[in-house]
Amino acid sequence: MTRDILILALLDGVSYAGLLFLVALGLTFIFGVVRILNVAHGSLYACGGYAAATLGLWLGGGTLGASLAALIGASIAVGVVLGTLLMLLLRRFQDRDPILQLLVTFGAFMIFEDLQRMIWGTQPYFVADVVNQMGTSEVLGVVYMNYQLLFVPGAAIAIFALLQWFLKHTLTGRQIIAVTHDREVATAMGINAKRIAYLTFIVGAMLGSLGGALASPTTSLVPGIGADMIVLSFAVVATAGLGQISGALLTALMIGLARSFCVYLYPELEVVMPYVIMVLVLLVRPQGLFTVAQARRI
Amino acid sequence: MFRRVAIRASLLAAFSCSLLATGAQAADKPAELKVGITTFMSGSASVFGVPAKAAAEMYIDSLNAKGGIDGVKVRPIFIDEGVGGDRLLSEYRRVVQEERAELMLASISSGNCNTLAPVAEDLKVVNLMWDCGTEKALEGHGYKYVFRPQANAVTEMVAAVAYLLKVNPDFKTIAVVNQDYAWGRDSWDIFRTVLTQLKPDVKVVAELFPKFGAPDFSAEVSRLQVLRPDVVLSTSWGGDLDTFVRQASQRGLLRTSKFYLPLGESSLERLGQTLPDGVLIGARGDHYFLEPRYVNDEKHKTFVANFKEKTGSYPIYSVYHMIQSLDAMTAAYEKAIKAAGGWPTEEQLADAFRGLEFRGLTSSVTIRPEDGQGLEDQLFGMTTSHPDYKFKVLKDVMIVPAAPVTTPPGQHTPDWLKTVNASIIDAVQPAQAQ
Numbered sequence: 001m002t003r004d005i006l007i008l009a010l011l012d013g014v015s016y017a018g019l020l021f022l023v024a025l026g027l028t029f030i031f032g033v034v035r036i037l038n039v040a041h042g043s044l045y046a047c048g049g050y051a052a053a054t055l056g057l058w059l060g061g062g063t064l065g066a067s068l069a070a071l072i073g074a075s076i077a078v079g080v081v082l083g084t085l086l087m088l089l090l091r092r093f094q095d096r097d098p099i100l101q102l103l104v105t106f107g108a109f110m111i112f113e114d115l116q117r118m119i120w121g122t123q124p125y126f127v128a129d130v131v132n133q134m135g136t137s138e139v140l141g142v143v144y145m146n147y148q149l150l151f152v153p154g155a156a157i158a159i160f161a162l163l164q165w166f167l168k169h170t171l172t173g174r175q176i177i178a179v180t181h182d183r184e185v186a187t188a189m190g191i192n193a194k195r196i197a198y199l200t201f202i203v204g205a206m207l208g209s210l211g212g213a214l215a216s217p218t219t220s221l222v223p224g225i226g227a228d229m230i231v232l233s234f235a236v237v238a239t240a241g242l243g244q245i246s247g248a249l250l251t252a253l254m255i256g257l258a259r260s261f262c263v264y265l266y267p268e269l270e271v272v273m274p275y276v277i278m279v280l281v282l283l284v285r286p287q288g289l290f291t292v293a294q295a296r297r298i
Numbered sequence: 299m300f301r302r303v304a305i306r307a308s309l310l311a312a313f314s315c316s317l318l319a320t321g322a323q324a325a326d327k328p329a330e331l332k333v334g335i336t337t338f339m340s341g342s343a344s345v346f347g348v349p350a351k352a353a354a355e356m357y358i359d360s361l362n363a364k365g366g367i368d369g370v371k372v373r374p375i376f377i378d379e380g381v382g383g384d385r386l387l388s389e390y391r392r393v394v395q396e397e398r399a400e401l402m403l404a405s406i407s408s409g410n411c412n413t414l415a416p417v418a419e420d421l422k423v424v425n426l427m428w429d430c431g432t433e434k435a436l437e438g439h440g441y442k443y444v445f446r447p448q449a450n451a452v453t454e455m456v457a458a459v460a461y462l463l464k465v466n467p468d469f470k471t472i473a474v475v476n477q478d479y480a481w482g483r484d485s486w487d488i489f490r491t492v493l494t495q496l497k498p499d500v501k502v503v504a505e506l507f508p509k510f511g512a513p514d515f516s517a518e519v520s521r522l523q524v525l526r527p528d529v530v531l532s533t534s535w536g537g538d539l540d541t542f543v544r545q546a547s548q549r550g551l552l553r554t555s556k557f558y559l560p561l562g563e564s565s566l567e568r569l570g571q572t573l574p575d576g577v578l579i580g581a582r583g584d585h586y587f588l589e590p591r592y593v594n595d596e597k598h599k600t601f602v603a604n605f606k607e608k609t610g611s612y613p614i615y616s617v618y619h620m621i622q623s624l625d626a627m628t629a630a631y632e633k634a635i636k637a638a639g640g641w642p643t644e645e646q647l648a649d650a651f652r653g654l655e656f657r658g659l660t661s662s663v664t665i666r667p668e669d670g671q672g673l674e675d676q677l678f679g680m681t682t683s684h685p686d687y688k689f690k691v692l693k694d695v696m697i698v699p700a701a702p703v704t705t706p707p708g709q710h711t712p713d714w715l716k717t718v719n720a721s722i723i724d725a726v727q728p729a730q731a732q
Binding site for chain 1: 339341342344347504512513516518520544549
């Protein structure tokens with residue numbers, strides 16, 4: 001492997017990892033606090049993408065600021081609306097078997113898939129104004145889009161840092177951590193666990209839809225796009241350990257880089273690489289790479 | 299008394315003999331002709347399935363308005379291929395056994411064709427493989443009730459090589475970026491086999507098979523920018539093709555390598571001005587809404603206008619394949635009714651498809667009597683800008699006749715591919731406007 005290929009594979013890997021992390025982050029954040037593996041997270045990704053593309057089309061190009069506002073505005077709107085709907089649905093299944101809760105989110109995912117088809121049809125959507133507005137850079141003779149090379153990974157790191165700051169340095173963040181550690185004790189200490197669960201769900205949903213919105217300028221939005229992404233982001237979350245935010249960042253980076261190096265060195269392994277990593281990790285550490293073993297409660 | 303009985307017995311014997319001589323009796327004419335149609339109404343392949351469904355509805359409405367087939371109205375029963383193999387299979391059986399569909403059009407997916415063809419044979423129902431490509435679904439099976447009124451993957455890929463060598467013979471290197479599933483792999487195997495046979499000096503510099511539905515092709519595009527192949531081939535389709543082409547375009551790859559997209563006709567309208575001029579495009583058949591030989595043909599022109607009005611888009615190859623299959627259905631029923639002297643039995647209908655020559659929206663298709671495989675010519679062209687359209691259209695349109703690029707009946711494709719020679723390049727001819 002030459003030095004040039006090493007650098008290019010690193011850049012490609014980081015760019016892909018940024019997108020992957022943003023989607024996986026919402027999934028793992030919700031599980032960490034609410035203890036629900038939300039299959040409908042794929043729908044949030046898809047709806048976020050579709051909404052951003054629709055808003056982008058409506059704005060019809062314009063300035064870079066307007067394009068970015070469309071991406072962020074669509075993410076917030078979809079996250080709040082669908083997150084609230086999902087939370088209201090799941091409230092009826094609170095404290096029930098986790099398998100049942102998972103099936104409910106799966107049912108919601110199927111319903112959202114049909115809704116997407118009713119609203120946006122079956123033809124691929126694509127709005128790339130923001131990518132063109134950000135321009136390109138050349139590295140070692142290879143042209144990169146600044147949007148993919150700098151903006152998406154930068155947004156992933158910024159959101160990670162913001163979430164860490166929020167959890168560690170704000171009252172609500174600390175309450176979320178308290179509920180994550182022990183819901184009963186947190187409730188006994190006066191924390192409104194229901195409000196925390198709702199807030200967590202909305203933030204997680206917004207992260208999922210933001211992933212879709214940020215993917216939309218480079219990806220064709222088609223029916224089924226949510227299902228593809230939920231499988232991949234589940235591989236990230238399972239490898240990192242359910243509920244592990246920092247772990248998800250490192251695992252997304254690991255999977256992104258492994259996939260990228262495969263394209264350069266062993267293209268045949270590209271598709272299976274995320275799942276090979278997941279299986280290998282789970283064989284050695286069934287709880288995931290970054291989950292710390294907990295003491296059994298008596 | 300004895301004489302009367304003897305006369306009756308003679309008449310009965312004579313009638314029986316006449317039946318034996320002319321074959322089986324015609325069936326009772328049904329109140330309506332139920333036709334089961336599998337198509338993708340969900341999932342990523344609905345980019346083909348939904349427009350094809352709209353085309354089927356248009357065709358059947360128009361046919362029924364003219365009185366149907368021999369006075370029998372046609373009723374379509376649509377089945378979603380997106381529900382997955384097992385459910386599709388049970389729905390298929392239900393439509394044949396409970397709804398009593400006389401004819402089935404299945405499917406878009408090659409996997410579904412492979413699954414459903416033996417089931418159709420078992421149920422003794424005529425099945426038209428209306429859009430799937432794999433030659434394996436028909437070759438060597440000797441089916442009695444299964445036909446394909448369009449080309450198969452061998453015709454499409456061998457024709458694609460012939461066209462490439464005709465219009466761009468001097469390239470030295472090629473790379474492929476196909477979807478990682480049966481079509482992506484099989485189409486490349488056929489293409490590579492024929493290409494390396496006819497042009498042994500060509501170097502395949504990369505074979506990339508990204509995940510089906512991949513949202514990101516950064517690494518593939520970077521690698522191709524490093525390798526700088528003369529030709530980049532992709533037989534991908536739908537959202538995957540759109541995403542790959544857009545990302546490659548945004549990063550300037552389309553300026554440094556010649557792109558060749560044998561299924562690109564179905565993406566032209568969606569891609570807008572993303573494609574530069576000079577990209578090589580295929581159409582999975584000889585149909586295209588601006589096909590020079592049929593652009594002013596009344597049947598074709600009326601259909602294109604009506605389809606555009608109904609759906610807001612121009613027809614793509616799956617739409618043409620659907621209409622082609624329904625035209626095959628109409629032609630076969632007319633032939634069978636004539637032969638049987640009444641409404642045909644399922645067996646008589648199947649017989650009518652053997653050797654059937656019919657016209658869809660463009661040129662005629664012949665279904666080979668030996669194996670039920672349709673011979674459909676192939677169209678290719680080069681992208682160019684046109685002031686009347688907001689997307690690229692095709693210029694220098696060429697036609698590859700089906701017969702020289704299709705495995706002959708009774709032969710095994712891998713063996714036949716080894717015998718393909720440069721004469722197929724000479725068979726490629728410009729489509730002359732009429």
